[in-house]
Amino acid sequence: MHSKRSNNAGERAGPGTLYVVATPIGNLSDISLRALETLRSVHLIAAEDTRHTRKLLSRHDIHKPLVSYHGHNLERSGRELMERIEAGESVALVTDAGTPGVSDPGALLIAGAVDRGLPLVVIPGPTALIAALVASGLPTHPFVFLGFAPSRGHGRTKFFASHAILTMTLVLYESPKRLARTLEDILTFWGDRRIAVARELTKRHEEVFRGLVSRCREHFSGEVKGELTLVVEGAAEGIIAAEREERDWRGELRLLLDTPGVTLKEAVERIAAARRVPRRTVYREALRGKPRT
Structure with a gap:
């Protein structure tokens, strides 16, 4: 379908393809026909949570090998997936919800495929x-x-x-x-x-x-x-200049309070002197902005 390479291992002449497949963000009916076609055609599916993905596959009667690819096994699993693609297999990358690569570990696998010059196809779809x-x-x-x-x-x-x-x-x-x-x-x-x-x-x-x-x-x-x-x-464009200075000194104060070795007293004195803000005002803000653990 998306690749002209044969699924027959004996006929593989080059690398396979990494398919980045968007899946529903909640409602399992929100999946495209092209995504389903791709999931049915690949050799294996790399999922952030195989249990979660299996529910989607079962809903659409798709039976493909699942491998785990998540934040705790990125290096090992990513290397193995790259090797399989280079050997001619096609891999579908899915995340728990939405489009892989958007605030999830899939971004690293995608970048790795690009760096190695491997074929990459994005199957667009839902994203929160x-x-x-x-x-x-x-x-x-x-x-x-x-x-x-x-x-x-x-x-x-x-x-x-x-x-x-x-x-x-x-x-x-x-x-x-x-x-x-x-x-x-x-x-x-x-x-x-x-x-x-x-x-x-x-x-x-x-x-x-x-x-x-x-x-x-x-x-x-x-x-x-x-x-x-x-x-x-x-x-708002019109109020940026008027509000920027006050927000800036408050932001600078927070940064100082989060800096190791800088005491609350030192932070207050620095801001009060540098920005010409009343010490009492800075002190009250400092009490609100103590680093939280």
């Missing part, structure tokens, strides 16, 4: 970030996909501080356990903007909250379950 972006009601272009924010420390502070002045729509993924903290950081670093939080897209309990970040924080104040995609309004 696009579905959430369209459903958000916010501008769909330009936009930037930020993936997952770092979980803690200097990297997390830098993540939110560095993206605070982007004027385009921002899209990021988050886990239910960290949603409250992420909304708090968005409010602190980016301000009370419009936001859409898409939860459990395409599933029975699908929900899209639209409103200000402060209202969103109230809405999700209890226990949260399910996959989450956040779509946040970009910084």
Whole structure:
């Protein structure tokens, strides 16, 4: 179908093909005919979670060998998959939900195939970030996909501080356990903007909250379950200059507080002196911004 190479091992004259196959993000009916055709034709399927993928294959009566490829076996499994493709086998790469290579380990396998010059074919389909972006009601272009924010420390502070002045729509993924903290950081670093939080897209309990970040924080104040995609309004062009200085000193303060060896007192004094902000104001912000463990 997509490759003219024979499936007969004795007739293989060159490398096989790595097929990057998008699968449903929730509803198992959201899979393309081309994706099903590809999954039926390959020699094997590399899956992030074989148990999860087996449910999809069973639904569509597909019976192919499954191998595990995930964050804990990237080097070994990736090397074996490359060797099999070079030997002439065709491999379908799938992730638990959506398009492989978008915030999942599949990106490394894809990059490896490109580096080795192996045939690569992408079978497009569902991806949560696009579905959430369209459903958000916010501008769909330009936009930037930020993936997952770092979980803690200097990297997390830098993540939110560095993206605070982007004027385009921002899209990021988050886990239910960290949603409250992420909304708090968005409010602190980016301000009370419009936001859409898409939860459990395409599933029975699908929900899209639209409103200000402060209202969103109230809405999700209890226990949260399910996959989450956040779509946040970009910084307004007209107020960037007016708000940038205040956000900058707060961001700098957070960075100092996350720096090993710098005490709270030192951080406060540095910011107060350098940015000409009242020491009491900086101190209050420092108490709010102590590194969290």
